[in-house]
Amino acid sequence: MNVTNVLPKDAIPSIDDPEFGVDYLGDADDDAVVLGDDPPKAYPVRVLNFHEIVNGVVDGTPVAVTWCPLCGSAVAYERRVDGRTLEFGVSGKLADDDLVMYDRETGSEWKQSLGACIAGELEGAELTVLPASVTSVGAFRDRHPDGVVLQPADAESEAASDTDDPAPVDYGDDPYESYFDREGFGLAAHRGVDGGRSWDRGDDLDAKTVVLGLERGGDALGFPVSRVADAGGVATAAVGGEPAVVFATADGVHAFADPGYEFAPTEDGFEADGATWNGATGESADGRSLERLPARRLFAFAWQDDHGADAFWSP
Known part of the structure; x- marks a missing residue:
């Protein structure tokens, strides 16, 4: 580290x-x-x-x-x-x-x-x-x-400054907009200077692919949103011996305790056990709810830094 x-x-x-x-x-x-x-x-x-x-x-x-x-x-x-x-x-x-x-x-x-x-x-x-x-x-x-x-705070922040000294904040600004759009990752990429870190995974995952990371019972597994989307928007796996279901939706990527249903994507969400389910909320049209799991949302490079190159879910 x-x-x-x-x-x-x-x-x-x-x-x-x-x-x-x-x-x-x-x-x-x-x-x-x-x-x-x-x-x-x-x-x-x-x-x-x-x-x-x-x-x-x-x-x-x-x-x-x-x-x-x-x-x-x-x-x-x-x-x-x-x-x-x-x-x-x-x-x-x-x-x-x-x-x-x-x-x-x-x-x-x-x-x-x-x-x-x-x-x-x-x-x-x-x-x-x-x-x-x-x-x-x-x-x-x-x-x-x-x-x-x-609500916005009455404060000064270095993130609003062109130097290391804090400056008044304009919350309408986005100091990281160009960082999210450009190639590269980490501090050097944010500052637009040479000397940044390399990403040697090849083409299977971009360094800034969004990942939802689950850690249970000493086990860690990250779900890249791109892979979940390619799998129809739903992924299941056991993490630390406990079953989990992960949904990729227009509202992001979300993880819940897996009740053992077979979820199938539809235009309105996911069909399972005779009901339509909202993958973002874990709620069904007939009033049932899935248990949301504690999770970390982060870029792939950060998850790999913490857990290694093999800690990603694949279909």
């Missing part, structure tokens, strides 16, 4: 007292990280680009909604470790081009995509992944008309 110091600590400020409202700054179809359904809350990437971490509480559980733009990595974690509640900030370091968080209680450092402490007093500890999904604000609104959305 290659850890580099890129920015001053907290040059990208976490949001530690999040506010939510019905209004949203940006386009209705902008991406949003959505955490839970009770109560429904959306965390727009347009805001997370400038903060990367939101420390909050959902239904009494302390949570950290985390986002690494370079890795396309969206993961929601519980902030409790061995009975202690932690608050996370942006360390200014990268580990294999992934955000390194630090906790303000011990100063320990955590790799965001893994949720694992890599240095400090808590080294070796791991955060618990929470069920969450990545979908559009439009889809979130359709499903939860009364749902609330994270």
